[in-house]
Amino acid sequence: MKFGVVQFPGSCDDHDALGACERVGEAVLLWHADPELHGVDAVVIPGGFSYGDYLRVGAIARFAPVMESVIEFARGGGLVLGICNGFQVLCEAGLLPGALLPNTSLRFVCRQVRLGVVDRESPFTHRCPEEISIPVKHTTGRYYSPEPVRVLLRYAHGENPNGSQDDIAGVTNAAGNVFGLMPHPEHAVDPLTGSTDGLRIFESMREYVDSHVLA
Amino acid sequence: MAGALRARVLIRPKAGILDPQGQAVERALPALGFRGVENVRIGRLVELDIEDPAQLEEMCERLLANPLIEDYEIESDVPVAT
DSSP states (O other), rough: EEEEEEOOTTOSSHHHHHHHHHHHHHEEEEEEEOOOTTTTTEEOOOOOOOGGGGGSSSGGGGHHHHHHHHHHHTTOOOOOEEHHHHHHHHHHHSSHHHHHHHHOOOEEEEEEEEEEOOOOSSTTTTTTEEEEEEEEEEEEEEEOOOSOOOOEEEOOTOOOOOOOOGGEEEOOOOTTTEEEESSSGGGSSSSGGGTTTTHHHHHHHHHHHHHHHOO | OOOOEEEEEEEEOTTTTOOOOHHHHHHGGGGOOOOOOOOOOOOOOEEEEESSGGGHHHHIIIIIOOOTTTTEEEEEOOOOOO
């Protein structure tokens, strides 16, 4: 099982994401200007500020050469995980419904949050318990969608850090192979930092890919 | 750029979308003595020189705005400042 972690100019969680993936499988970085996916079995779009997010979060990154290939990979059923800025990029690219707006507080929020795992049968969450605790750190995380969406994660009661609609923290697409979330599972993979709950998401992906590729 | 026209695109949050930046300004105005102000909404303005203004619509749809959360208004006959 080989993960590919996309690296844009301005990505800053790419190495934590790479480290998280390496705990459960092989992992390589995918440079934004290279359209080749190098035979990866799943793609992770990490957090950060792709291309500086100068216009609108995620708006410019979606046109990167690597994204053409990621979009094709996702349409073919490949697993794609977008974390924080990665979630924003997937929404702008049309792989996920909705958009991310500035936090209602207008403040950068950085803290641990408890999340309810609403759907524990998805390729991304089948190894998760009912509740996980992982950090958020963002200024633009208020999820909004005018259409009903498939929710995988919600902020626990009283934990919503950004004013997102219906406490939504993470959504998947209709086909269920693309997942975006604002919290950072890659920052919660080592007991040193207080929680290893984030690892369950990477393990879920590995098991899903292993069982489907070998089956 | 020869033959270019100045255009202006006004981008604003769609009706019904909470605009906390507008709310913050609305709350700040009374502190300066300005009364009777409500419904403050903050968007952004893109000005550009363009040879073919017919491209503006697609530019807005694909990059300048996110039509899910923002409305845009194109003004394509803006006098060029000298």
